[in-house]
Amino acid sequence: MRGTDEHRNLELNQFQLDKEPMSLTFYGRANKTYKGGLNQRHISPKTIKHVFSDPKLFLIYEEYIQLVRMISTDENGSEPFYRRPLENKNNLKTFSKQCLGVNKLSKLMKSICEEGGLKGAFSNHSGKRTCATQLYQAGIQEQEIMGRTGHRSVQSVRKYKRPSGEMLEEISNVLEPPVKREKVEMEVSESTERMCSKSGCTGVTAYNNCVFEFKF
Numbered sequence: 001m002r003g004t005d006e007h008r009n010l011e012l013n014q015f016q017l018d019k020e021p022m023s024l025t026f027y028g029r030a031n032k033t034y035k036g037g038l039n040q041r042h043i044s045p046k047t048i049k050h051v052f053s054d055p056k057l058f059l060i061y062e063e064y065i066q067l068v069r070m071i072s073t074d075e076n077g078s079e080p081f082y083r084r085p086l087e088n089k090n091n092l093k094t095f096s097k098q099c100l101g102v103n104k105l106s107k108l109m110k111s112i113c114e115e116g117g118l119k120g121a122f123s124n125h126s127g128k129r130t131c132a133t134q135l136y137q138a139g140i141q142e143q144e145i146m147g148r149t150g151h152r153s154v155q156s157v158r159k160y161k162r163p164s165g166e167m168l169e170e171i172s173n174v175l176e177p178p179v180k181r182e183k184v185e186m187e188v189s190e191s192t193e194r195m196c197s198k199s200g201c202t203g204v205t206a207y208n209n210c211v212f213e214f215k216f
Helices: 004-008 055-071 102-106 108-115 124-137 142-149 154-158 165-175 181-199
Strands: 015-019 022-027 047-051 083-086 094-099
Touching: 004 102, 015 055, 022 055, 055 094, 102 108, 108 124, 124 142, 142 154
Parallel strands: none
Antiparallel strands: 015 022, 022 047, 083 094
16 A cells, blocks of 8 residues: 555455464555446455565554453544554553544654665655565566456556666676687687797697697
């Protein structure tokens, strides 16, 4: 998601954790590309399941959701997902019933990157762009990338593609004509002869395309 209103409208019951395997399922709702209604009756809101390879990430989600549920007054979890953290002298993690405001959410990614020491101009949209770029560079098919980013057309998701340094180098190697072997060997031979003439050495010091025959 990139829009601040999408983050502001997130609810706790849109996230489901499963331990076998350790995964998180996100159930999307109306957003920029999916408004619902008769015109989009053939389109379903996106559902994304992420299987964790790092258990620490799973535990972060699990702990946060448990803490928020402790202060929730709705059994169905239809309350805001983002809550204000509370300062605690005993270093206990607690959150307020009050949700984060629009202004705070709009600067959330920027604040995270600054505290992490990342330099550059970052916004909430940077997360979506980074997601699409990393999947593209890993060779993931466009259809699968669209399933994660929520794009409805290939043309839209292609705008987010950014080639990596390795990919650019590979393309350059393919397009650049190979240097001819004979030319390289000739240059090496001429360079060796010039070195011998300066140093006064005698005899053969380099052999190129030679056939040796020994008779006893």
